[in-house]
């Protein structure tokens with residue numbers, strides 16, 4: 001089969017495209033004919049070694065897939081050849097990736113795609129959406145009626161955060177570029193602030209005089225010196241971006257108010273947590289309320305180029321989808 005794979009960790013140009021041996025499913029695995037995969041920031045971190053994780057060479061890159069069940073192992077129940085499915089947890093932790101014509105997926109990491117959902121839009125949505133779900137409800141412990149601040153609310157993860165938090169009954173404050181204010185308001189943000197405004201912190205304080213219960217910064221600025229002071233008592237910051245930032249933490253303002261800062265990556269989510277997120281995401285797909293704002297489609301052979309473009313910042317706010325030669329109608 002043809003695949004985008006690496007023989008060593010390194011820059012984007014270590015990715016090769018060509019023939020490698022097709023994977024063999026075990027008894028509780030499913031062999032999937034891949035329709036499309038994506039390129040996420042974390043795929044570049046795994047490829048370069050910035051995010052340390054177990055990989056076996058040749059290593060197929062890529063985390064997400066949408067495809068069709070080719071063969072289900074004898075121990076798999078509920079999935080049959082021909083079923084349209086998706087996965088968002090390949091390509092790390094000892095699992096081979098999704099950027100190939102075929103992939104093996106453990107049955108508990110594979111989810112049915114609801115009827116009528118566009119597979120390309122779906123595969124583009126699942127990584128940021130699952131990240132948002134886990135950040136809000138598992139690590140952020142969001143409750144009905146709480147006030148949430150989403151920094152970078154017009155981005156891929158940010159827009160999913162706003163969509164889900166509004167549905168969960170939170171009051172959502174957002175920061176975004178001024179051209180994205182209308183988009184964030186349409187997603188349901190109660191107030192949108194321009195992240196370039198020099199008085200941003202004062203504006204947020206004015207909109208949430210009792211403080212922010214949960215603060216999520218998808219832009220990875222991680223200005224904890226300011227953010228901790230904006231929190232309510234027992235307010236939480238979930239750090240999920242900005243791997244190279246070195247913020248200053250005001251310790252007294254944190255512990256004297258029962259506030260907390262926790263880190264989170266989706267890479268460590270358990271199969272049960274991922275399945276819980278997947279059920280929620282499938283529900284949003286059925287309702288038609290989860291669709292990426294912008295998608296760029298490339299052939300699978302362009303994986304190295306797309307990794308390089310992502311690292312240069314050329315894909316900000318847009319999702320990159322890599323397609324195999326299989327078509328959605330096949």
Ligand SMILES: NC(=O)c1ccc[n+]([C@@H]2O[C@H](COP(=O)([O-])OP(=O)(O)OC[C@H]3O[C@@H](n4cnc5c(N)ncnc54)[C@H](OP(=O)(O)O)[C@@H]3O)[C@@H](O)[C@H]2O)c1
Nearest residue numbers: 041131152154155156157177195219240241265266316317
């Ligand atoms: N922890 C995890 O498990 C996990 C999972 C997925 C992604 N991530 C990380 O999440 C981050 C966001 O990913 P993404 O795909 O959502 O990126 P994205 O679509 O590019 O969104 C980033 C958004 O932040 C905005 N922004 C830039 N500077 C800002 C600032 N100073 N204040 C507020 N907003 C600002 C950008 O607006 P402009 O267009 O105006 O620049 C853009 O709308 C990445 O670092 C990624 O690695 C983490």
